[in-house]
Amino acid sequence: MIKLIECPRDAMQGIPKFIDTAIKAAYINQLLEVGFDTIDFGSFVSPKAIPQMRDTAEVLSLLDLHNAKSKLLAIVANVRGAEDAMDFPEIDYLGFPLSVSETFQQRNTNASIAQALTTVEEIQNLCEVKGKTLVTYLSMGFGNPYGDAYSPELVAEFVEKLDQLGVKIISISDTIGVADPTLINSLLSLQIAAFPHIEFGAHLHSKPQEIAEKVRAGVKAGCRRFDGALKGYGGCPMADDELVGNMATEVMIETMELDGLELNLNKLEFGEAMKLANFVFNP
Structure with a gap:
């Protein structure tokens, strides 16, 4: 079964103009109607680093989770953020960005890879105690622009370390x-x-014309969990200056359905979400 993770947090986080809390909540509430497996809805990080996400707790308080099928994921960058997120029983997953690039780890979380691995261990332990699940993102997992060492074997070494920590x-x-x-x-x-x-x-982040072939490559490899954002909005503000957009969810859906994959989404509600995305990201 394919799991689609819709990422409004990723779509919004780099936008300089603050999006009103009520608008964020309305958009995420609409996404909850679609039937995505998970909504990456916000982050508990320093408001100085990501000002757009400073209202994550407020947004959460405005979400209508009654009968919602989707689970909620929040990004954290350190143990303090994880502890803050633990206060909210509505959150199912904590996401932590661990990079295989030393340069990017410093840029993204102001810590070394060694320090970040220690943080992963602490957050994993917290999740086990509190009944939440840690999702570890291996950023720069397909290469980096900084000249840092990279190889598939290096990625495998990171996976081995995470496996030893019990990351699922x-x-x-x-x-x-x-x-x-x-x-x-x-x-x-x-x-x-x-x-x-x-x-x-x-x-994955991608140019629009390359999305379908990337999705098909992942599915063929046996991957059944894909992140995306409606219309491909967003990108990491801590990454290279030339940002490449998120994988456009509507293109991923079209590609998967053309290939006969069942996604169990409410298409009517998805259409409404697409309309609302135009308002949220193009006010």
């Missing part, structure tokens, strides 16, 4: 859109075969 979900992230279908297929195939007890996801 790892989303390999193409933070700057450099992965081609061949690399996506080979990298995911290798990890899925080597660690069958781990749920692997793909958080």
